[in-house]
Amino acid sequence: MAGSARERLAELLGGSKQARAFSAQLKAPAHMLGLEVAGVGPVSLPLRAPQAKKLIAVARPALFGRGEETLSDTSVRDTWQIAPDQITLAGPSWSALLSSALEHFRDELGLPTTARLRAEPHALLVYGKGQFFLPHQDSEKDDAMVGTLVLSLPSAHTGGELVIEHAGQRSTHRASKTELTLVAFYADCRHEVTPVRSGYRATLTFNLLAEPGVLAQETGPLTELVHCLDQHFSTPVRQRYATRDLDPPNRLVYLLDHEYTQRGLSWERLKGTDAERAALLRAAAGQAGCESVLALAEVKQTWDAYPAGDAPWDDYYGYNEEDEDEDPATDDDYVVQDLIDDEITLDWWSGPDGTGGEPISLSVHDYEACVSTPSSDLTPYESQYEGYMGNYGNTLDRWYRRAAVVVWPRERAFAARGEAGGRWALEKLRDRIEQGDLDGARTAAQSLAPFWKHTGARPELLDCALHVAAGLGAAESAAMLLEPFHVGALGPDHAGALAAAAERYGTAWLRQVVDGWFDPRYRYEPHRYEWTEGLPDLCTALRSSSPGTAMARLLCAGAWTALAGDLQLWSTTGPAETRRSRLEELSLPLQRLLQAAGQEQRAEILAVLRAQADTVLECLIPMLRHAAQTLPTDTRRAAGLDALARDCADRLRAITARQPRAADDWSIAWTGCGCGLCATLETFLASRSRRVLEWPLAKDGRRHVHTKIDSAELSVRHQTRRQGRPYTLVLTKTEQLFTREQTARRRADADLTWLASAWNASPAGPC
Numbered sequence: 001m002a003g004s005a006r007e008r009l010a011e012l013l014g015g016s017k018q019a020r021a022f023s024a025q026l027k028a029p030a031h032m033l034g035l036e037v038a039g040v041g042p043v044s045l046p047l048r049a050p051q052a053k054k055l056i057a058v059a060r061p062a063l064f065g066r067g068e069e070t071l072s073d074t075s076v077r078d079t080w081q082i083a084p085d086q087i088t089l090a091g092p093s094w095s096a097l098l099s100s101a102l103e104h105f106r107d108e109l110g111l112p113t114t115a116r117l118r119a120e121p122h123a124l125l126v127y128g129k130g131q132f133f134l135p136h137q138d139s140e141k142d143d144a145m146v147g148t149l150v151l152s153l154p155s156a157h158t159g160g161e162l163v164i165e166h167a168g169q170r171s172t173h174r175a176s177k178t179e180l181t182l183v184a185f186y187a188d189c190r191h192e193v194t195p196v197r198s199g200y201r202a203t204l205t206f207n208l209l210a211e212p213g214v215l216a217q218e219t220g221p222l223t224e225l226v227h228c229l230d231q232h233f234s235t236p237v238r239q240r241y242a243t244r245d246l247d248p249p250n251r252l253v254y255l256l257d258h259e260y261t262q263r264g265l266s267w268e269r270l271k272g273t274d275a276e277r278a279a280l281l282r283a284a285a286g287q288a289g290c291e292s293v294l295a296l297a298e299v300k301q302t303w304d305a306y307p308a309g310d311a312p313w314d315d316y317y318g319y320n321e322e323d324e325d326e327d328p329a330t331d332d333d334y335v336v337q338d339l340i341d342d343e344i345t346l347d348w349w350s351g352p353d354g355t356g357g358e359p360i361s362l363s364v365h366d367y368e369a370c371v372s373t374p375s376s377d378l379t380p381y382e383s384q385y386e387g388y389m390g391n392y393g394n395t396l397d398r399w400y401r402r403a404a405v406v407v408w409p410r411e412r413a414f415a416a417r418g419e420a421g422g423r424w425a426l427e428k429l430r431d432r433i434e435q436g437d438l439d440g441a442r443t444a445a446q447s448l449a450p451f452w453k454h455t456g457a458r459p460e461l462l463d464c465a466l467h468v469a470a471g472l473g474a475a476e477s478a479a480m481l482l483e484p485f486h487v488g489a490l491g492p493d494h495a496g497a498l499a500a501a502a503e504r505y506g507t508a509w510l511r512q513v514v515d516g517w518f519d520p521r522y523r524y525e526p527h528r529y530e531w532t533e534g535l536p537d538l539c540t541a542l543r544s545s546s547p548g549t550a551m552a553r554l555l556c557a558g559a560w561t562a563l564a565g566d567l568q569l570w571s572t573t574g575p576a577e578t579r580r581s582r583l584e585e586l587s588l589p590l591q592r593l594l595q596a597a598g599q600e601q602r603a604e605i606l607a608v609l610r611a612q613a614d615t616v617l618e619c620l621i622p623m624l625r626h627a628a629q630t631l632p633t634d635t636r637r638a639a640g641l642d643a644l645a646r647d648c649a650d651r652l653r654a655i656t657a658r659q660p661r662a663a664d665d666w667s668i669a670w671t672g673c674g675c676g677l678c679a680t681l682e683t684f685l686a687s688r689s690r691r692v693l694e695w696p697l698a699k700d701g702r703r704h705v706h707t708k709i710d711s712a713e714l715s716v717r718h719q720t721r722r723q724g725r726p727y728t729l730v731l732t733k734t735e736q737l738f739t740r741e742q743t744a745r746r747r748a749d750a751d752l753t754w755l756a757s758a759w760n761a762s763p764a765g766p767c
């Protein structure tokens with residue numbers, strides 16, 4: 001039944017009732033009905049032959065009415081009937097089942113939602129083999145009677161179908177063997193029961209009455225709209241495939257039919273049918289305790305489509321060779337099939353009093369959307385056909401501009417507006433805090449929780465969020481507001497507000513929040529370290545208070561975890577070219593971190609750097625070069641860079657002190673994956689004298705060896721001699737073995753000389 005309040009709203013506002021069903025069916029578990037019959041006792045379900053016979057024993061042949069008369073004629077109707085006063089309907093779930101079934105049938109049959117249906121037991125009917133009821137119309141025994149409800153008891157039988165007809169349409173209902181089958185239909189429908197061919201069919205029939213008074217009363221569309229709004233805003237949302245219901249929706253978005261500009265959008269200037277519909281909905285919203293605003297919506301629909309002239313299966317069989325020279329395609333050239341996706345986004349709305357307005361960004365959930373005119377009946381302002389792309393088959397995208405009336409319950413106004421504009425929500429919270437309305441601010445803040453993560457954390461809002469968080473004095477809500485931000489939003493200006501929040505809520509709270517800011521999701525973003533530019537100033541400012549000092553420590557720790565991970569990754573990851581440039585990228589963030597860190601933290605970082613392999617120089621030397629050009633001497637010293645320069649000089653000296661490779665030494669130290677091929681390769685590489693290996697080797701083996709040589713960038717050329725079987729892999733050690741070492745040594749020499757001059761990095765003393 002989900003969506004029925006919205007559908008009804010759309011119908012009422014659209015001014016035309018859709019053709020409604022004349023009959024409807026529902027199944028329910030057998031245990032929900034407890035049935036007792038005088039002279040038989042409790043009837044156990046599913047019904048079996050012995051008990052069916054007992055029921056027949058207390059029944060009498062059924063009569064039927066023709067005009068004013070009541071007749072018995074087995075050529076018209078042949079069945080056994082038990083009067084309602086012989087029947088007791090009980091069981092713990094029976095009344096719940098009946099009332100929810102009646103609501104269902106009311107909605108399905110299109111009766112007003114204000115109506116209350118009541119079911120009055122009429123008879124228990126039992127049909128044995130060959131028994132039936134010819135087509136007839138039930139007499140309306142009561143002014144309030146609107147239809148008939150037939151509840152078939154579960155029982156095994158063939159034949160005995162209930163066939164209902166209306167305006168040339170018919171629906172056929174078969175009873176279940178195991179479940180209760182409930183069918184309701186309007187009193188003006190002709191219906192019949194076809195002959196039972198085997199087994200027994202048993203039904204409980206009821207007159208369906210619309211509660212006297214309610215229907216007769218002039219309800220008018222306004223009352224019904226109010227009722228639908230109440231229902232929409234109080235019914236939990238059920239999403240397809242979801243395991244549990246969501247809270248009731250905060251919004252209803254009713255799409256209007258015309259296009260408007262921002263300036264032209266006002267309650268007084270709505271066009272055509274929009275004017276009447278919007279006025280009606282706005283009036284109903286007011287009566288239902290809701291606020292309403294006008295908004296501009298963008299609708300994008302994606303349809304399954306194929307070019308007209310092609311049958312959808314032509315792609316598979318290649319039948320479309322004939323029609324090749326066609327004009328450029330337009331929207332009309334496609335056959336549109338199913339709607340795949342329907343996205344509605346609101347990008348602007350007016351203030352609740354109808355004045356002002358602001359840009360927003362809000363995607364409308366399908367359970368909030370309500371339309372009397374489907375977008376597909378309007379003209380798109382743009383459409384685009386996309387051939388087969390992998391995700392879907394061929395699709396046609398269509399874009400529409402529409403206006404909308406957005407309605408929300410007054411008491412949920414804050415969340416309803418807040419989801420569309422994070423800035424608005426934060427500013428309102430700040431105002432309430434400043435006016436001393438702390439309770440109001442806390443309740444309002446908490447109402448943002450379900451969606452804040454997805455909507456509220458734009459970087460430019462961090463400052464306001466920090467102030468609000470500190471002012472709220474409610475740790476959980478404060479954390480909820482701050483957690484979705486990313487550390488990238490942080491700058492030196494935030495120091496004051498950060499320290500205030502830290503002071504208010506303590507270190508454990510702080511850690512939880514800051515951890516969220518270093519979400520590893522951002523790890524591979526290109527500018528992920530840009531924020532460290534402000535880190536030294538931010539930390540200096542923070543250190544003026546002790547909670548601020550703790551905050552600074554957390555930020556440096558977070559930055560170091562990220563940097564250490566990247567250093568480790570890139571200093572051990574292949575091709576030299578990539579490694580060098582990645583490590584160099586880390587040099588500036590590392591320098592800023594060393595400047596920002598406290599003494600103890602800096603010592604820890606330096607110790608870790610010292611323990612890294614020599615490749616770390618590819619990060620450290622560029623860092624020292626940069627620092628030498630940009631930082632004053634005392635800043636460099638304070639950041640521990642002097643000590644770092646000495647460490648680097650030691651490493652470089654060790655490299656330059658290594659014995660140069662002897663001219664006849666062709667050995668290459670390398671270890672493979674442990675397989676037989678790698679063992680052969682390892683032996684060849686390790687040999688001082690062997691330069692060439694001729695290795696008959698099949699394709700897979702050759703590929704393995706190629707990969708190993710290339711990924712380790714070994715100074716070995718590999719060629720395949722395509723003669724004989726298997727081909728021969730020819731490996732040749734190259735001169736690069738010597739030139740590379742010479743280049744590295746020359747670079748180390750140069751770096752060392754530079755270090756000695758720019759950093760005065762003479763060999764470390766005994767201390």
Ligand SMILES: O=C(O)CCC(=O)C(=O)O
Pocket residue numbers: 125133138150162191193203205
């Ligand atoms: O047994 C049925 O399914 C329908 C009976 C009926 O149409 C009637 O009692 O008027």
Ligand SMILES: [Fe+2]
Pocket residue numbers: 136137138148191
């Ligand atoms: Fe009937």
